[in-house]
Amino acid sequence: MLAEGHEVSCLDEDPEAHTRLEVGLDKGWEDLGGxxxxxxxxxxxxxxxxxxxxxxxxxxxxxxxxxxIVIAQIAQKRYEVPTVIARILxxxxxxxxxxxxMHTICPTRVAIDMLESxxxxxxxxxxx
Amino acid sequence: MYVIVVGxxxxxxxxxxxxxxxxxxxxxxxxxxxxxLTVEQELEHNVTYGDASELWVLERAGIxxxxxxxxxxxxxxxxxxICQVAREKYEVEQIIARVNNPRxxxxxxxxxxxxxxxxTDLILRLLExxxxxxxxxxxxxxxxxxxxxxxxxxGKDSGVTGRRVGDLSMPEGSLLISVLREGKGFVPNADTVxxxxxxxxxxxxxxxxxxxxxxxxxxxxxxxxx
Numbered sequence: 001m002l003a004e005g006h007e008v009s010c011l012d013e014d015p016e017a018h019t020r021l022e023v024g025l026d027k028g029w030e031d032l033g034g035x036x037x038x039x040x041x042x043x044x045x046x047x048x049x050x051x052x053x054x055x056x057x058x059x060x061x062x063x064x065x066x067x068x069i070v071i072a073q074i075a076q077k078r079y080e081v082p083t084v085i086a087r088i089l090x091x092x093x094x095x096x097x098x099x100x101x102m103h104t105i106c107p108t109r110v111a112i113d114m115l116e117s118x119x120x121x122x123x124x125x126x127x128x
Numbered sequence: 129m130y131v132i133v134v135g136x137x138x139x140x141x142x143x144x145x146x147x148x149x150x151x152x153x154x155x156x157x158x159x160x161x162x163x164x165l166t167v168e169q170e171l172e173h174n175v176t177y178g179d180a181s182e183l184w185v186l187e188r189a190g191i192x193x194x195x196x197x198x199x200x201x202x203x204x205x206x207x208x209x210i211c212q213v214a215r216e217k218y219e220v221e222q223i224i225a226r227v228n229n230p231r232x233x234x235x236x237x238x239x240x241x242x243x244x245x246x247x248t249d250l251i252l253r254l255l256e257x258x259x260x261x262x263x264x265x266x267x268x269x270x271x272x273x274x275x276x277x278x279x280x281x282x283g284k285d286s287g288v289t290g291r292r293v294g295d296l297s298m299p300e301g302s303l304l305i306s307v308l309r310e311g312k313g314f315v316p317n318a319d320t321v322x323x324x325x326x327x328x329x330x331x332x333x334x335x336x337x338x339x340x341x342x343x344x345x346x347x348x349x350x351x352x353x354x
């Protein structure tokens with residue numbers, strides 16, 4: 001998204017994550033216009049430092065479902081970010097929160113669907 | 129009453145004991161296998177193993193017919209979301225959530241998870257109760273002129289909240305000069321009605337402090353100079 005010219009700000013509790021951002025880039029993350037803040041999504045100060053108050057879109061994609069669901073609601077309800085997306089691995093909860101109006105992405109669901117169609121394709125080829 | 133307690137730590141386990149003693153039906157949900165096996169020796173079928181963040185675990189515990197869900201794990205996000213789905217998805221009448229980190233309290237409120245209980249808050253409230261609240265603060269002592277200015281915070285049980293300034297019998301040699309309310313100060317007139325949380329400033333002759341404390345402090349019998 002940075003390459004497309006958007007302004008991108010990352011928040012991570014691990015300072016090392018910054019190194020990962022620069023993998024495959026020929027310039028530094030900041031040199032390309034990116035922002036990076038160290039902190040957790042439950043800390044209001046960290047969210048503000050990362051620029052949540054002026055964000056057009058907010059993505060909660062930590063490795064914890066619960067954290068993502070909580071932060072996404074904070075972004076939606078407290079900071080009124082227009083587009084909020086949460087990564088939720090648990091398909092049941094991803095579905096329920098989607099019904100409650102949250103934009104959710106469930107990687108488990110996506111993987112199941114892809115595996116299923118791969119199996120079906122394989123079986124169809126076998127039969128042919 | 130059917131109660132689901134999430135988290136079998138010290139709080140959850142003891143809570144379950146108390147509730148069972150009072151003849152309530154209780155299910156404790158614990159996600160740590162070892163902790164579960166320990167607690168199970170005493171609580172037997174009243175404890176179940178699983179991660180209560182997962183909906184099917186809650187359903188297996190019978191959340192649809194629960195009257196009360198208490199989330200007391202050591203993880204604030206877990207407590208928040210368990211109570212949120214309990215109320216909004218399963219329409220549980222009553223929920224109680226534990227706040228581990230008081231800084232997360234606003235998040236509980238934002239998600240509509242009420243009431244939430246924080247041990248830190250409880251201790252603070254106790255402190256406020258035990259430590260005299262109507263301490264009066266000396267702002268200025270004009271020794272030569274024989275005048276002082278003092279400040280007092282009006283507490284919940286102050287005898288003057290809800291009363292007009294004009295109706296107060298201020299002790300002789302004292303004058304109410306200013307009221308600080310919600311961060312703003314103003315000079316009261318006779319029609320100003322005092323509110324809880326107001327900080328009042330008064331100028332007085334030295335030695336009048338006790339009379340003022342009696343007037344602005346907690347209402348006891350016929351309050352002091354009233």
